[in-house]
Amino acid sequence: MPEVIDSLKNAQRQVDMIAKYLKVDEGILEKIKVSRREITVNFPTKMDDGTVKIFTGYRVQHNDTRGPFKGGIRYHPDVDMNETKALAMWMTWKTAVVNIPFGGAKGGVQCNPKEMSEGELERLTRRFTWEISPFIGPDVDIPAPDVYTTPKVMAWIMDTYSIIKGRAVTGVVTGKPLELGGSLGRFEATGKGVVIVTAKACQEYGMALEGARVAIQGSGNVGGVAADYLNRRGAKVVAISDSKGGIFNSNGLPLEKAMDCKARHDRFMPEEIGDCEAITNQELLALDCDILVLAALGNVLTAENAGAVRAKMIVEGANGPTTTEADEILNDKGIIVLPDILANAGGVIVSYFEWVQNLQELLWSEEEISSRLENILERSFNEVVTISKDKKVPLRMAAYILGVGRVAKAHELRGIYP
Numbered sequence: 001m002p003e004v005i006d007s008l009k010n011a012q013r014q015v016d017m018i019a020k021y022l023k024v025d026e027g028i029l030e031k032i033k034v035s036r037r038e039i040t041v042n043f044p045t046k047m048d049d050g051t052v053k054i055f056t057g058y059r060v061q062h063n064d065t066r067g068p069f070k071g072g073i074r075y076h077p078d079v080d081m082n083e084t085k086a087l088a089m090w091m092t093w094k095t096a097v098v099n100i101p102f103g104g105a106k107g108g109v110q111c112n113p114k115e116m117s118e119g120e121l122e123r124l125t126r127r128f129t130w131e132i133s134p135f136i137g138p139d140v141d142i143p144a145p146d147v148y149t150t151p152k153v154m155a156w157i158m159d160t161y162s163i164i165k166g167r168a169v170t171g172v173v174t175g176k177p178l179e180l181g182g183s184l185g186r187f188e189a190t191g192k193g194v195v196i197v198t199a200k201a202c203q204e205y206g207m208a209l210e211g212a213r214v215a216i217q218g219s220g221n222v223g224g225v226a227a228d229y230l231n232r233r234g235a236k237v238v239a240i241s242d243s244k245g246g247i248f249n250s251n252g253l254p255l256e257k258a259m260d261c262k263a264r265h266d267r268f269m270p271e272e273i274g275d276c277e278a279i280t281n282q283e284l285l286a287l288d289c290d291i292l293v294l295a296a297l298g299n300v301l302t303a304e305n306a307g308a309v310r311a312k313m314i315v316e317g318a319n320g321p322t323t324t325e326a327d328e329i330l331n332d333k334g335i336i337v338l339p340d341i342l343a344n345a346g347g348v349i350v351s352y353f354e355w356v357q358n359l360q361e362l363l364w365s366e367e368e369i370s371s372r373l374e375n376i377l378e379r380s381f382n383e384v385v386t387i388s389k390d391k392k393v394p395l396r397m398a399a400y401i402l403g404v405g406r407v408a409k410a411h412e413l414r415g416i417y418p
């Protein structure tokens with residue numbers, strides 16, 4: 001039987017592991033390991049055939065000590081409350097690591113968007129928005145795209161919320177289309193950020209990014225964009241996959257043809273792409289490569305398969321792709337792991353830029369956004385590396401010491417009321 005992973009316990013255990021490095025009251029640490037608010041909604045949606053189906057949705061607001069709740073909404077069959085709690089907690093640490101004034105939240109609807117029409121998705125989105133509308137807003141909780149949600153989904157959320165409020169409220173979500181107040185550079189921000197952090201790590205640890213053999217699990221907004229930017233920087237993408245499987249060529253993939261095939265057929269077809277062979281997602285994780293980018297879903301590296309990893313560096317483009325047990329195995333093998341709360345923070349950073357532009361009615365140039373993104377990620381990377389060296393701990397523990405420490409300090413300063 002496959003290993004059953006408890007994402008929430010994994011997230012809480014990560015906090016416990018760094019507690020000894022923080023001079024913080026134990027009560028505060030216990031407080032920030034639990035969510036402030038957990039919302040479950042069961043709501044009807046009319047399907048195209050006229051039937052009504054009941055869907056379950058979640059919004060978990062983990063912590064807003066440093067600013068409004070912030071986090072994506074995902075549409076996936078496996079969405080549940082336990083995982084949503086963990087993802088919300090990781091968002092809190094992520095925003096703190098890169099030091100932007102947000103807390104952490106996460107949401108989702110248990111559905112299979114691949115089996116739904118656009119009309120069904122729109123009706124589901126609008127009803128879900130109505131259900132959670134008392135709990136979101138530009139100064140309260142700002143959702144964003146996540147797995148299988150898009151700028152169009154964000155437009156539906158913004159429109160529904162605006163109708164409820166009786167005025168246009170652009171700042172209620174980020175990741176919107178440009179025409180509705182979205183930000184330049186938002187779509188590619190997470191994938192681009194993955195590459196910025198990877199380049200910094202290569203420089204720090206004496207690896208050459210140019211010519212590096214890279215395997216990427218995931219080919220969506222994160223994996224696909226990262227593949228493109230890595231290719232531009234001279235790295236050799238030898239493998240890439242989606243949920244159905246992947247393709248491999250030890251000399252480097254014909255990336256443009258591969259991504260074109262994926263765009264047209266929603267899968268990789270080796271017979272059409274040429275110069276590659278089919279591989280499974282598990283085979284991709286064990287490839288002999290320099291850099292392994294995890295840009296799909298959580299809990300893909302576990303105690304069962306971490307020992308097979310041969311990459312020199314792992315970059316976590318997805319949220320929570322590595323369990324704590326797998327982490328120990330990877331550390332023992334001397335593999336450098338760039339943790340999710342640093343490596344994939346590009347998306348929430350540019351979401352912050354979008355939010356600021358909406359509130360102040362500004363429009364920044366793409367060059368300005370790219371420069372600000374790079375500055376924040378490089379500063380955050382340097383802060384994490386400094387802690388890693390000072391405390392002699394892996395990068396994940398260093399990132400947690402930084403992020404959890406900032407949230408705990410904010411709690412300490414604000415105090416407990418009454």
